[in-house]
Amino acid sequence: MVTLERDAHFAQRESLCRVVGELGAQGWCQGTGGNFSLTLSRDPLRLLLTRSGVDKRNLGPADLMIVGPGGEPAPEETGRPSAEAALHGRIAALTGAASVLHVHSVANTLLSEHFAPRGGFTLRGYEMLKGIRGIATHEASVFVPVLANSQDIPRLSGEVETLLAAHPGLWGFLLGGHGLYTWGGSLEEAKRHVEIFEFLFECAARRTPFHPFAG
Amino acid sequence: MVTLERDAHFAQRESLCRVVGELGAQGWCQGTGGNFSLTLSRDPLRLLLTRSGVDKRNLGPADLMIVGPGGEPAPEETGRPSAEAALHGRIAALTGAASVLHVHSVANTLLSEHFAPRGGFTLRGYEMLKGIRGIATHEASVFVPVLANSQDIPRLSGEVETLLAAHPGLWGFLLGGHGLYTWGGSLEEAKRHVEIFEFLFECAARRTPFHPFAG
Amino acid sequence: MVTLERDAHFAQRESLCRVVGELGAQGWCQGTGGNFSLTLSRDPLRLLLTRSGVDKRNLGPADLMIVGPGGEPAPEETGRPSAEAALHGRIAALTGAASVLHVHSVANTLLSEHFAPRGGFTLRGYEMLKGIRGIATHEASVFVPVLANSQDIPRLSGEVETLLAAHPGLWGFLLGGHGLYTWGGSLEEAKRHVEIFEFLFECAARRTPFHPFAG
Amino acid sequence: MVTLERDAHFAQRESLCRVVGELGAQGWCQGTGGNFSLTLSRDPLRLLLTRSGVDKRNLGPADLMIVGPGGEPAPEETGRPSAEAALHGRIAALTGAASVLHVHSVANTLLSEHFAPRGGFTLRGYEMLKGIRGIATHEASVFVPVLANSQDIPRLSGEVETLLAAHPGLWGFLLGGHGLYTWGGSLEEAKRHVEIFEFLFECAARRTPFHPFAG
DSSP states (O other): OHHHHHHHTHHHHHHHHHHHHHHHTTTSSGGGOOEEEEEEEETTEEEEEEBTTOOGGGOOGGGEEEEOTTSOBOTTOOSOBOTTHHHHHHHHHHHOOSEEEEEOOHHHHHHHHHHGGGTEEEEESOGGGGGSTTOOOTTOEEEEEEEOOOSOHHHHHHHHHHHHHHSTTOOEEEETTTEEEEEESSHHHHHHHHHHHHHHHHHHHHHOOOOOOOO | OHHHHHHHTHHHHHHHHHHHHHHHTTTSSGGGOOEEEEEEEETTEEEEEEBTTOOGGGOOGGGEEEEOTTSOBOTTOOSOBOTTHHHHHHHHHHHOOSEEEEEOOHHHHHHHHHHGGGTEEEEESOGGGGGSTTOOOTTOEEEEEEEOOOSOHHHHHHHHHHHHHHSTTOOEEEETTTEEEEEESSHHHHHHHHHHHHHHHHHHHHHOOOOOOOO | OHHHHHHHTHHHHHHHHHHHHHHHHTTSSGGGOOEEEEEEEETTEEEEEEBTTOOGGGOOGGGEEEEOTTSOBOTTOOSOBOTTHHHHHHHHHHHOOSEEEEEOOHHHHHHHHHHGGGTEEEEESOGGGGGSTTOOOTTOEEEEEEEOOOSOHHHHHHHHHHHHHHSTTOOEEEETTTEEEEEESSHHHHHHHHHHHHHHHHHHHHHOOOOOOOO | OHHHHHHHTHHHHHHHHHHHHHHHHTTSSGGGOOEEEEEEEETTEEEEEEBTTOOGGGOOGGGEEEEOTTSOBOTTOOSOBOTTHHHHHHHHHHHOOSEEEEEOOHHHHHHHHHHGGGTEEEEESOGGGGGSTTOOOTTOEEEEEEEOOOSOHHHHHHHHHHHHHHSTTOOEEEETTTEEEEEESSHHHHHHHHHHHHHHHHHHHHHOOOOOOOO
């Protein structure tokens, strides 16, 4: 059973590994950080998700597991998914995303920490904004919400649900001092969103007067 | 017909893919950004151009298409060229360039945004300026024009034409908050210009007191 | 004898070379800098350690040697270990580490120089802290001690011993203007600690108002 | 003749290509910048040198040529050496270097421009200084001279000669707004010096309050 299930998704496992490897090569999954999912089916909702603690630069098909909408392992699975599996399930369910990608970068960490007290920040005036689905001009304003970080994943899932309800058409948000969640209608689109957001975050970070680190 | 046409340009497709791959590996085509052309013939003007939305890090010969001087697909082509195809055609026609390359970098985005109100900036005193064709000494001054960004490509094409007429010997310009267009008498020269400009932009960016990002 | 000894540890040599190569590719072993060890046995304590002056980006099994607890070469070895071999031995003995890794980065050099007079600094509020063993929440505070750099390795070993006694559960420290020592219960954990610390150091460094370089 | 000469130095050509490729991969030879030599014989002095305008990331044995002490092509050579060939010859003759390496980096460009009016700057207090031959402690002070850049290579050669006479034991200097020249008793040592200087330059650059770029 397990073998058939896995064989059935082999091409998807390969695709997700390739994309995660490309993101890891850009320094966005340091220290086994980040987690990544691909939607396998909608009814019931089943996601292919990176296992906890695996090296994202050298990901193989066996480093992925199948989880349900609450992040719980599929019946045929062994091993533990990432603690944030439930966030992937919630985002995939509410947005219809084909893929949810979560990365850590220095720029997204610093910006999310800096703007957490204000609940987010707005990117505007950049051509690269057009890489976000639905944006047709650099004159658009894209609000990037920042949620306070929490280890209480059920509570965080609820906040994400509220956030998504309040911002239709949202394609990404930050957790304060933690990182970016973004998604897309396809794996390639989700990957493009990571690169676009991170490019714009680096632009913003180089212009941001961060609070001095006191040590 | 299509097959013969393509076979006829196979070596050029390979060369352009190789150069674009090298630029993409340096982080200058994030999120499928940037577009790149090689002049195939002058009369009539025909360019080999990257298709819209393709991954520049893993470009293959089929990711390129042939367009005419206005950026319109050649009769034998299917698919949509980049919206900026017309700029490539105009630049190739007016400068005689063998290749036009357009990249996005954090440094060129920030500098173009910062200096757009002044219409450009001047690089001087750097040895690397000698990498730009026609420059024989670090004592040269190279003006880098910045045009206001626009989604109105016909209007932008007209402004580029005016710019090129006003600055004979120009090898590159910026679009505000958008990126670099540069070109050369050969594909290798155009690539060298990208690397030279981007090196000098990074030097300038590290010295520029950018306006604080307010979020 | 030597051949058997080496054969007995061939898999470990390969693993350590792979990890060091990955760290070197991130720019943390410039100019043959850094040194790296893997614990082979506890009683007596024997470590596999990088030889002095070898290129960490292209490390091969023969670039490693076996040393005892004081950093002295094992009887069957020829060649000179790194001057800091004794630090590896002391840390492995006192912490039970399976691997001790020492890297140089621009961020760890600058932070260690800046905070040496205060004896260290504290990282807090970052999700990535959870990549350090035993940390379960971003709300943790992790103190990173900075010891004054010294060429007197026996004295430095004594200071490290005092430091480890004073900070149970410590997973890393800095030497001022010199670099990071970190370790783990496995080679993979030690590598993860390098990436986590360096990520957080870069976050901190981008926020630190360093003393201007007077030249 | 040419074929025999080349065969005689094939291993050296391969070694120099490998080292230059490693330096190019770190971004220090952008836009075909930089030039690199290996001493083939002392009496008469003959150097293997990179040809002008070749891509340093993809260097092959045929991209190197043999030059004499004044940078003139060896009798059996065709093609043009780099304009700075004479500097390589002068440095190799006066220091006995086995290899002279010249790289452009953003950090060395900015520092050399900033400190040119003062004639240089001093690095002190960093462990990585020990990567420079003859330095045994981080407490050393290493003066990095900066010569004003010039397109008059004979005059510059004379200034380099004066500089070397005034600073015995010097292993590198900068040309203002231009880049680093460093050398070593072996190719590996020269490469190590590049990496050590560039690491320390990046440390210094991140602490330097550069003059704002006015554009």
